[in-house]
Amino acid sequence: xxxxxxxxxxxxxxxxxxxxxxxxxxxxxxxxxxxxxxxxxxxxxxxxxxxxxxxxxxxxxxxxxxxxxxxxxxxxxxxxxxxxxxxxxxxxxxxxxxxxxxxxxxxxxxxxxxxxxxxxxxxxxxxxxxxxxxxxxxxxxxxxxxxxxxxxxxxxxxxxxxxxx
Amino acid sequence: xxxxxxxxxxxxxxxxxxxxxxxxxxxxxxxxxxxxxxxxxxxxxxxxxxxxxxxxxxxxxxxxxxxxxxxxxxxxxxxxxxxxxxxxxxxxxxxxxxxxxxxxxxxxxxxxxxxxxxxxxxxxxxxxxxxxxxxxxxxxxxxxxxxxxxxxxxxxxxxxxxxxxxxxxxxxxxxxxxxxxxxxxxxxxxxxxxxxxxxxxxxxxxxxxxxxxxxxxxxxxxxxxxxxxxxxxxxxxxxxxxxxxxxxxxxxxxxxxxxxxxxxxxxxxxxxxxxxxxxxxxxxxxxxxxxxxxxxxxxxxxxxxxxxxxxxxxxxxxxxxxxxxxxxxxxxxxxxxxxxxxxxxxxxxxxxxxxxxxxxxxxxxxxxxxxxxxxxxxxxxxxxxxxxxxxxxxxxxxxxxxxxxxxxxxxxxxxxxxxxxxxxxxxxxxxxxxxxxxxxxxxxxxxxxxxxxx
Ligand code: SF4
Numbered sequence: 320x321x322x323x324x325x326x327x328x329x330x331x332x333x334x335x336x337x338x339x340x341x342x343x344x345x346x347x348x349x350x351x352x353x354x355x356x357x358x359x360x361x362x363x364x365x366x367x368x369x370x371x372x373x374x375x376x377x378x379x380x381x382x383x384x385x386x387x388x389x390x391x392x393x394x395x396x397x398x399x400x401x402x403x404x405x406x407x408x409x410x411x412x413x414x415x416x417x418x419x420x421x422x423x424x425x426x427x428x429x430x431x432x433x434x435x436x437x438x439x440x441x442x443x444x445x446x447x448x449x450x451x452x453x454x455x456x457x458x459x460x461x462x463x464x465x466x467x468x469x470x471x472x473x474x475x476x477x478x479x480x481x482x483x484x
Numbered sequence: 485x486x487x488x489x490x491x492x493x494x495x496x497x498x499x500x501x502x503x504x505x506x507x508x509x510x511x512x513x514x515x516x517x518x519x520x521x522x523x524x525x526x527x528x529x530x531x532x533x534x535x536x537x538x539x540x541x542x543x544x545x546x547x548x549x550x551x552x553x554x555x556x557x558x559x560x561x562x563x564x565x566x567x568x569x570x571x572x573x574x575x576x577x578x579x580x581x582x583x584x585x586x587x588x589x590x591x592x593x594x595x596x597x598x599x600x601x602x603x604x605x606x607x608x609x610x611x612x613x614x615x616x617x618x619x620x621x622x623x624x625x626x627x628x629x630x631x632x633x634x635x636x637x638x639x640x641x642x643x644x645x646x647x648x649x650x651x652x653x654x655x656x657x658x659x660x661x662x663x664x665x666x667x668x669x670x671x672x673x674x675x676x677x678x679x680x681x682x683x684x685x686x687x688x689x690x691x692x693x694x695x696x697x698x699x700x701x702x703x704x705x706x707x708x709x710x711x712x713x714x715x716x717x718x719x720x721x722x723x724x725x726x727x728x729x730x731x732x733x734x735x736x737x738x739x740x741x742x743x744x745x746x747x748x749x750x751x752x753x754x755x756x757x758x759x760x761x762x763x764x765x766x767x768x769x770x771x772x773x774x775x776x777x778x779x780x781x782x783x784x785x786x787x788x789x790x791x792x793x794x795x796x797x798x799x800x801x802x803x804x805x806x807x808x809x810x811x812x813x814x815x816x817x818x819x820x821x822x823x824x825x826x827x828x829x830x831x832x833x834x835x836x837x838x839x840x841x842x843x844x845x846x847x848x849x850x851x852x853x854x855x856x857x858x859x860x861x862x863x864x865x866x867x868x869x870x871x872x873x874x875x876x877x878x879x880x881x882x883x884x885x886x887x888x889x890x891x892x893x894x895x896x897x898x899x900x901x902x903x904x905x906x907x908x909x910x911x912x913x914x915x916x917x918x919x920x921x922x923x924x925x926x927x928x929x930x931x932x933x934x935x936x937x938x
Contacts (some may be wrong), residue, residue: 332749387680403738405899410767417767420706438735447695447731451563451761451768452713452879455754460706463746464622464638465664466645467517468511473621473668474675475706477752 325401326483332404336458337471338454338479349428349484352377356426356480357381357391364389364422366414371395371428371484379473386418392451392476396456399483402437403457406481410452419456425476427456430484492829494840496505497815498807507642511812514641518803521661521747522854529739538736539858542794545694545727549785549793552694552727553776559697563759565772570875573603576777580605580686580719581612581846583773587717589614589684593675595701595708597688597737598636598797599777601819602832605686616686617678619707621671628655634813636820637745637799642812675707685769689722690796691737692774695730698758699774702741702751709755718757718769723777725785725793740856744798754838784831789864794857801851801861807844816841830868839877844867854936903932 320328330340340445343349353375357363363377383389390432394414398407406427408416419425435441445453460475471477501507546553550643557567570576586593592609594616600606606616606627607663618627622639629651633639640648649662658670687708689699698796701708708824712718728737734756742748761768785793802808802822813821818829826845830838842865851861892898907928914925 336749336752384837405750405754408767413764413766415766417709420709420713438738439732442731442734445731447559449696449698449731449756449758451758451765453756453758454709454752457750457752457754459752460704461752462621462668462705464620464625464640465643465648465667467514467638467641468645468664470665470668473705473707474619474679474710 320401320436321450322432322434326431326434328436329401329404329434330371330398330483332401333399333406333423333458333481334404336404336480338404339459340481340483342483344484346371346374346484349482350374352354353377353393353426356424356482357393360391362389363391363393365393366418368412368414369395369466371430386415389418389422391424391426392418392422393428395428395430398433398435398441399429400435400438400441400455400482403455405455405457407441408454409450409468411450416452416454420460423472423476424478424480425456425459426482427479428482428484431464434483450478485519491815491837491840494815494844497817498811498844499916501811502605506644506819507812508810510642510644514635515803515809517746518800521801522744522800523747525743525747525749529729529743534736534740535856535858538740538796538856539794541728541733541736542796542857543791545729546725546790546793548787549724549727551780552729553724555694556692556697556727557679557776559693559695560759561697561776563647563697564762565697565759565774568682568773568775570775570777570779572779573777576603576775576779577605577608579773580699580721582615583717583719584609584614584684585612587771588672589683589717591615591678592684592686593617593619593678593682593707593711593715594623594637594686595688595703595711596623597686597721598633598819599688599723600781602723603721603777605721617675617682619679619705619711620703621668621707623704624671624675625651627919627938628652632814632819634821635799635802636797636822636825644816679707679710679714682711682715684717685715685720686719686721687711688928689720689726690741691734691757692722692727692776693729693731693734694727694826696758698731698756700734701755701757702753703755704752706750706753709753712755712757712769716769717771717773718845719775720757721775721777722780724781725746725863741796742801744854744856780832788867789831792824792831792864793857794859795824795828795855796857797824798856800854800856804850804854806846806848806850810826811844815877816844821862823865827861827864827868835868835872835875835877839872839875842872891911899934903928903934 362383625640635641653660691700
């Protein structure tokens with residue numbers, strides 16, 4: 320499978336799982352899409368660790384360091400898996416993985432070259448000394464505990480948006 | 485003979501369950517939905533190949549279980565965890581209680597774990613003065629209802645939305661609603677506070693990886709992630725057979741577990757926790773304690789029922805079982821219900837107590853067809869039934885009846901005569917049947933099947 324085909328498959332499967340996915344090709348375009356997604360968000364958290372995160376244009380009056388009470392979290396995640404439409408959130412580099420879990424809207428940015436075709440390739444690359452916390456996130460938080468009726472947004476975010484760069 | 489006292493009253497429980505219309509409707513709905521979802525999820529994948537490989541990996545672990553336990557423990561310690569070994573439920577409970585006490589903790593949040601149900605952890609901790617807050621929505625529902633799970637994946641499967649609405653209104657003091665989304669929101673708000681203030685999180689693990697020392701937890705709601713990342717202390721209790729050899733084996737099980745359990749390609753969250761928070765990190769507990777529970781596994785793995793330990797607790801055999809579908813989980817009176825539950829309960833709690841559950845199967849084989857790791861459930865059930873007979877635990881009537889049937893089945897003349905007699909005497913017998921049992925039996929056919937095909 321070519322990398323392009325892997326990205327297409329990732330987009331398809333992530334959308335099937337209930338995420339909204341947008342593909343962009345420049346930092347400028349990324350910020351445009353992001354500002355649209357942040358409409359209505361009152362407190363935005365971003366870890367600002369990776370170069371991509373450092374280049375994000377988040378309105379200063381709406382940005383916060385407190386991810387617990389933020390309404391949105393914008394972050395670059397370390398990878399994605401096409402087979403399942405999953406994002407890979409990792410604690411590597413001092414990132415709080417739980418920051419993508421607490422706010423109601425998780426906006427994840429993933430670099431196109433970090434999309435793995437399938438689970439085997441991803442876990443083979445991970446090796447036997449993974450970081451403290453690796454979380455595969457696929458779609459928004461959900462439950463079907465009452466009469467198996469699907470309800471979105473239990474403890475985690477009820478909205479998941481993905482930007483593939 | 486009279487049955488030993490203290491055995492699970494399955495027949496009585498089942499009779500009661502069958503009369504409960506609301507329960508039967510809930511079970512019909514749930515197991516039906518699950519069956520369709522699972523079938524959809526596996527229709528376009530090389531299921532047989534996946535099952536073979538997964539089964540092989542599970543057997544590989546069982547063949548050298550003690551070695552794998554050592555390997556896992558070593559890796560986990562290397563990653564910063566403290567590993568405790570508990571030979572039985574009591575030891576495991578005490579370890580958890582001591583850890584909480586040593587840390588001066590009075591309240592813990594918990595993500596769903598069947599092992600904690602197996603060792604009755606909540607009851608024990610409550611008695612020690614520790615408040616345990618279940619955070620999976622289904623577990624939360626049954627915790628405030630003071631009940632036990634009736635399904636290993638969907639603990640409150642036996643309740644309909646009206647019952648949950650009433651329960652919330654009564655116990656949480658909110659306005660009555662039966663809208664699942666609104667009820668979920670109410671629980672979310674209550675539990676968010678608990679997560680943020682909790683000092684300890686208790687979890688189980690779906691898998692424990694030997695070569696990396698990682699715990700792997702599948703959840704949809706996100707509560708598992710909260711319990712394992714927010715509090716400073718994380719205690720994971722898992723049984724030793726949950727070990728898989730390496731990180732590279734995970735994809736096999738990721739592909740099978742959610743598909744078999746809920747028909748999902750993968751659960752929303754899949755967390756892999758390897759050790760404690762290191763310097764410069766912002767995620768993970770500062771203190772991670774892993775309690776490895778044996779509770780009979782070491783002896784089961786050495787005996788003829790070892791393949792039961794391949795089980796990855798997906799719940800598919802429950803959903804596929806006509807008995808479970810009809811009576812629901814509580815009738816089994818055990819931690820684990822359904823086909824896997826019958827076998828595990830007999831193995832864990834003993835034949836004397838659990839032999840009555842061996843009646844809770846039709847041996848139709850539907851369970852084996854759906855099991856993702858090819859546990860030979862009907863074979864194990866049949867063998868346990870034989871063992872029950874050997875131990876003299878079957879009712880006299882049944883034994884005599886089976887002996888008579890066995891004799892007749894060997895002789896066509898005798899068999900024919902029996903059929904003839906049944907046809908002639910049946911109308912009379914139905915009138916005098918004990919408590920109407922015979923009256924409910926079908927009338928024998930005019931022309932027996934045997935003669936219709938010969
Ligand atoms: S026995 Fe098989 S089908 Fe039943 S819960 Fe275990 S893994 Fe699933």
